[in-house]
Amino acid sequence: MRECKECKTVKELECFSLLNKEKGYRRHVCRDCRNKARREKKIQNRLYDGARRAREKGKRVYPFTAEEWEKNLAVKYGVSPLECFYTGRPLQLDDPSAPGFLHLDHVKPLSASRSTHSINNVVPTSAEFNGWKSGKRAVVAVITAPEGLRGVKRWDGPVDDMGNPIVPVLTAWFSQDGKQLSKWTALKVKSVSRPIEDDNTGPLDAGTDNDGTLGAA
8 A cells, every 4th residue: 555645545556657667666646646647737738829829819818727727617617628618528638630639719719809818718629619619609609500519418518407508708807907807607598589690790699688698689
């Protein structure tokens, strides 16, 4: 038995990788913790890439760690960094050419005014869905997604008690001194009587009711 120096859990020796097979020396950090660290490093590199793209577009960047992001996703939306926020499908970190490779999506696109790279504006999605969403608003992308890009059950992202999908919307902005005041809150997506066009009239062109639910304009 040995205590892991990272998680402080006492585990069987087989949970620790061998450093020297002949002498039987083993690492002091368990495999689970080492795998978690490798995963967080890969996710952090993706976050660095997202921040770089935002800076190149002249957007504000509010750095955050992979660990902070994971906690924020779990608390606010009940998803993990390896789960597509929009479809619920599993993501992976090893093959950048795969449709399910982890991409970071800025819910309010970097092409939009006042968009930022911040912990509340970045969600995990697949390379395939991110290519579809592109510069679309999140609600528009979800509702108009083709069959192959819909959730496992049409929507496997966060839902309310009635099974209605929930999407974040911006409800706050910034102070003049640059202090972050933006805040995302949940938005229930309801069916609409006509298609939502992704034109230049602004976000959620079908209109939103005062309670934040999608309705007819």
